[in-house]
Structure formats: C-alpha cells, structure tokens
Ligand SMILES: CCCCCCCCCCCCCCCC(=O)SCCNC(=O)CCNC(=O)[C@H](O)C(C)(C)COP(=O)(O)OP(=O)(O)OC[C@H]1O[C@@H](n2cnc3c(N)ncnc32)[C@H](O)[C@@H]1OP(=O)(O)O
C-alpha cells in the first residue's frame with residue numbers, strides 16, 4: 155500500500171490527545187503514551203516489512219521526529235527502538251542476530267547498564283554474570299542494593315527483555331563488562347520471571363512517559379548463548395576468547411553519543427522556531443517614543459539571543475552528519491580488523507556530545523527566556539523541550555566525565571609535541587604553539603578558527619604543565635590528573651568549540667558552491683555569525699592565547715552586530731525552513747499562523763480548573779474562612 159506516512163500518522167486519531175498531557179496523573183501519562191507507542195511501532199513494522207511504503211522522501215526522519223508531537227514527552231519505546239535493537243545489530247553474532255532480530259519478535263527490550271551505585275564509572279558495575287559450565291548457563295546476580303539497575307528507559311513496566319551489562323566471571327576470574335540478553339517478564343502474562351525484581355523509579359524532571367525502571371537479579375539463569383558474541387566469545391568449556399579491542403563492548407554508547415548530536419540539533423530547531431515566530435508576532439514597547447510598539451524581534455538584544463540558536467541548530471546538524479559519516483567509516487574499518495581510528499572517534503564523540511547537549515539546553519532555556527512570561531507556560535512547549543534536552547547533558551556519559559575522556563587524548567598529543575615527536579597533521583598546531591609560530595590575527599572566519607586552535611593549544615599546555623607539576627610534587631598520576639581536572643575539561647571544551655567552528659565553516663563554504671547565490675549568502679552569514687558569537691564569548695581566551703588585539707575585538711563586535719541586522723529580514727524564513735509541523739511543535743507561541751493569543755486562550759480553556767464556574771474547594775475551604783471574617 156502506498157502511503158504518505160506523515161498524513162497517515164496525523165490521521166490516526168488515537169495518537170492525538172484531547173486532554174493535554176500535563177493534566178494526566180503519572181499513571182495515566184504512561185498508559186496514554188504506551189497506547190500510542192504501540193500504534194507507532196505497528197506503523198514502523200509495516201514500513202519495515204514494506205506493507206506500507208514511503209511517498210515522502212523526508213519520511214524516515216519524520217517518522218522519528220513526528221513522535222515528538224505524538225508524545226510531547228518521550229516515546230516509552232525509545233530505548234527499545236534506539237538502543238536495544240541497534241546494540242543487538244552491532245554486538246551480537248550473525249547467528250544471534252538471525253534468531254533475535256525478527257520483525258515479529260515478542261521481545262520488547264531496553265538497555266540496562268547504570269546501577270544505583272554506578273553510572274559514570276562503569277568498571278565499578280557490580281552485577282555479575284557467572285558461567286556455570288555444568289549447565290551451560292550464566293547466572294545473573296545482584297549482590298547488594300547498590301548493584302540494582304536503575305534508570306533504563308522502558309524497564310519499569312514495558313520491557314519483557316533487556317540487554318544487561320554485567321561483570322563476567324569464569325572459574326573465579328573476572329573478565330570485565332559484557333552484554334547479556336535476559337528475558338525478565340513472561341511473554342504471555344507479562345509477570346516478572348522468578349528471580350527478577352523489577353519496577354518503575356518514579357517521577358522525574360522530564361522523560362515522564364519513559365517508565366525508567368529498576369531491576370535486580372536473584373541468581374537468574376540464562377543460556378550461555380545469550381551473551382552477545384560478535385566481538386568476544388565464551389565457549390562451551392568456559393574458554394574465554396578475547397575481543398580485538400577491550401572497549402568494543404562500549405560501542406552502543408559511542409553510537410548513541412554520535413546520534414544524539416543530530417537529535418539535539420533538531421530540538422534546537424524546534425526551540426528556535428517557537429521563539430523566532432513568537433518574537434515576530436509579539437509587540438512590546440516602541441523603539442522611538444513616537445512610534446507604535448515594535449515586534450520584539452526588532453530589538454537587537456533579542457536577535458542576539460535567538461540568531462545564535464538558529465545558527466547552532468545548523469552547526470549540530472552539519473557536525474552530526476559529519477560524525478555519522480566518520481562513525482560509518484570507522485565501523486567499516488573495525489569490521490576489517492583495523493581499530494586504529496577508534497580512539498579518535500571516541501575522543502571526538504565524547505567532547506561533541508558533551509558540548510552539544512550543554513549548548514542545546516542553554517540555548518533552549520535562552521529561547522524560553524526570550525519569550526518572556528508566556529515561555530514559562532507548558533503550552534509554549536519550551537519547558538518540555540528544555541527538560542528533554544538537559545537530560546542529555548547527563549545520560550549517555552555525563553558532561554564532565556566525557557570531557558575528561560577527550561582530555562586524555564589531547565594530553566597524549568601534547569606530550570608528543572612537548573617531546574618533539576612527530577604529530578598527526580590535525581595536531582600540527584601544537585608544535586606551532588610550542589615554537590611560538592603564531593599567525594598574525596585575521597578578523598575573518600579562517601582567522602577565528604586559527605585563534606580557537608591557539609586556545610586549544612594554550613589550554614592543553616596549561617593543563618599538561620599543571621599535571622607535570624603535580625607529578626613532580628610526588629602525586630600519583632590519578633591524583634595529579636584529578637587536581638588538574640578543571641583545566642583539563644577547559645581544554646576539551648575549547649577543542650570541541652574549535653572543531654565545531656572549523657567543520658561548520660568548511661562544510662558551509664562547500665555547500666555554498668552547490669546552492670543558489672542568494673541562499674549561499676544567507677548560509678555564510680549564519681556560519682560567520684556562529685564564529686563571531688563564540689569569538690566574542692571567548693575573547694578573554696583569545697587575548698590570552700592568540701595575537702588578537704583590543705581593536706580586533708571591537709571590529710569583531712561591529713561585524714557581529716552587522717550580521718544580526720543582515721539576518722533579521724530572513725529570520726522567520728530561516729525557521730520556517732526547518733519545516734517543523736504545528737502538530738510536532740505543539741506550541742501556542744510557535745504555530746505557523748501566528749495566532750498566539752487565540753491559541754493561548756483556547757489552551758487555557760482546557761484547564762480542568764475552568765470546568766466549574768465555582769470550584770468545590772470554595773465551599774470546602776474558602777467560604778468558611780471568608781464568611782467567618784465577614785461576620
Ligand atoms: C531511531 C533512533 C533515534 C535515536 C535518537 C537519539 C535519541 C536517543 C535518546 C536516548 C535516550 C536516553 C538514553 C540513555 C541511555 C544511557 O544513558 S545508557 C548508559 C550510558 N552510560 C555512560 O555513558 C557511562 C559513561 N562512562 C563510560 O563510558 C566509561 O566509564 C568511561 C568514562 C569511558 C571510562 O571507561 P573505563 O572502562 O573506566 O575506561 P578506562 O579504563 O578509564 O580507559 C579509558 C580508555 O578507554 C578508552 N575508551 C573508553 N571508552 C571508549 C569507547 N567507547 N571507545 C573507544 N575507546 C574508549 C579511552 O579512550 C581511554 O583510552 P586511553 O586514554 O587509556 O588510551
């Protein structure tokens with residue numbers, strides 16, 4: 155059947171709420187979301203089997219993105235779709251995949267790694283998987299409270315199976331973390347299997363439809379063949395066959411970090427669309443006292459808050475794609491047995507996931523503030539986008555922890571540079587910095603990119619020197635590292651920013667040759683604005699580490715303000731170009747027709763507190779007091 159999938163989904167009535175989700179209880183929210191999740195899953199399965207076909211070339215992303223409108227919060231099957239299947243596809247052997255990856259599988263799964271006691275330091279995970287060669291089984295066990303799994307999405311009520319990260323023990327030897335497929339609920343009754351204690355963890359700041367859960371195992375047995383065995387094997391006699399690289403087990407985290415960059419770009423484009431459209435409708439204060447009130451988008455300070463959000467959305471879209479292609483390339487190499495590029499990919503994914511999530515949540519909040527009081531309404535959808543976005547700063551590798559991973563990579567190259575050993579081309583600027591081969595500052599995108607590289611070199615040097623000084627003072631390496639960690643994270647952050655600027659600028663220049671001249675001009679304005687914005691934000695660092703002067707900074711400021719004025723006439727067009735449907739934006743402030751106040755009043759009328767002209771609490775609580783006072 156040929157179907158235009160967007161319209162198809164939009165026309166499924168059960169997917170769209172009459173009562174806004176905010177008015178539902180915790181339990182009702184979940185039940186409402188799970189009903190919708192299985193309708194969406196059915197559509198995805200029909201797409202997969204070809205029972206329905208796509209007629210809209212953008213549909214694969216739209217099926218995913220339209221979910222934001224359907225759930226407003228989050229699809230409780232997000233981890234099932236996004237992590238459970240992809241981990242099996244990446245980490246299970248061909249035979250396991252043939253058995254488990256059936257489109258009509260009964261398994262609803264999740265990815266179970268974090269424990270009550272350990273999230274970041276996964277080597278500290280306490281759940282064990284002990285091989286019993288007499289029965290050819292692993293015994294999954296939760297030795298103590300801190301080892302209870304805690305957080306996995308969909309675990310609370312929905313999943314009947316999961317991928318569990320546990321410490322593998324064979325004949326008393328621990329071989330570290332491995333992934334195991336475990337059934338946790340009966341496929342028919344959905345009751346927890348014997349030896350399984352599972353439940354939901356309660357309300358959170360966001361993600362409240364995701365039924366994040368807890369899980370404990372009491373000597374729960376699974377077949378040996380349920381360990382994911384593409385890269386590593388346990389044979390029938392208990393022989394352990396090592397992986398080619400001991401971090402291949404962490405592959406799902408790497409992939410999700412890469413995917414998240416594009417997802418965050420999308421969240422940013424939603425926030426920008428709402429805030430820019432609202433700012434074009436909203437009038438507040440005249441600029442000159444004898445003039446009518448102006449669109450708030452005409453205030454230059456408002457443009458400063460919003461245009462960086464539009465630009466950042468493009469940055470993360472471009473860099474997300476760039477990382478996706480790198481991931482594909484490196485995965486193909488790994489498949490051929492070549493692990494050489496994995497450390498670089500890991501280092502890039504760590505700092506870019508950290509900075510993209512931090513930028514996205516800060517900019518979504520900036521968009522909310524830019525909408526004044528109305529941005530604080532749930533009906534603006536900005537609070538929900540913020541709650542969703544800020545979670546990404548923590549999950550899938552916490553911000554600081556990931557920056558410190560990238561710092562290990564930077565310090566390695568600085569050590570090479572300091573010891574005058576050969577460096578890869580992309581770190582040649584470390585050597586230039588050491589030799590004081592500083593370029594004369596240029597007030598141009600290329601000049602700013604060079605300036606950011608000087609900041610990376612200068613901050614890595616400072617962190618490295620502190621580390622060395624701590625070591626000379628007799629500290630052990632780990633302690634010396636901890637003492638230098640503020641500087642190390644600063645170096646990583648600078649590295650991420652320099653990558654973002656360089657990749658975005660180069661990709662934009664290339665893209666500009668392929669599009670119309672007028673479009674190329676706007677794209678380059680956005681890219682230049684991004685670079686200027688961050689150069690001005692980091693002008694202190696530029697003064698410390700590059701050859702920029704005070705006059706240069708003043709010139710940058712003027713150019714930045716010029717760019718705001720140049721972008722202003724295209725601002726609404728730029729967010730319209732994100733092409734996000736009203737049903738997905740779910741915002742009274744950001745709808746395409748600009749009927750902000752009418753929509754706000756319509757939404758307010760849905761409040762249960764407006765159902766009765768006089769609420770019964772008046773008779774119960776208010777009247778007895780007010781009447782007594784009157785007497
Ligand atoms: C349709 C679908 C759309 C989807 C659209 C997206 C939306 C998606 C929404 C998701 C919704 C929420 C989903 C949340 C899901 C969770 O949150 S799942 C849980 C995630 N948990 C984490 O990320 C934990 C973070 N912690 C870690 O990753 C590790 O503990 C750390 C920090 C990397 C350290 O690991 P470790 O084993 O202690 O490592 P260590 O011994 O210190 O060695 C580090 C060495 O290993 C290397 N290394 C570490 N990791 C790796 C790696 N992965 N690769 C290569 N090398 C590595 C380092 O480079 C370092 O190398 P050297 O410098 O020594 O040469």
Ligand SMILES: Cc1cc2nc3c(=O)[nH]c(=O)nc-3n(C[C@H](O)[C@H](O)[C@H](O)COP(=O)(O)OP(=O)(O)OC[C@H]3O[C@@H](n4cnc5c(N)ncnc54)[C@H](O)[C@@H]3O)c2cc1C
Pocket residue numbers: 233265266267268271272273274275304305306307361366545548549550551552553554555558639
């Ligand atoms: C919405 C949401 C969904 C999630 N979904 C899942 C899921 O599906 N599956 C799953 O397994 N997990 C999931 N998680 C868990 C998530 O992966 C962890 O919360 C995350 O990895 C951070 O670990 P933590 O909570 O233990 O924080 P902690 O590691 O305890 O961090 C607390 C603080 O300590 C600091 N810190 C920790 N270690 C260091 C260090 N070495 N150096 C310097 N500072 C350090 C951190 O920077 C932070 O400031 C989810 C979490 C959230 C919020």
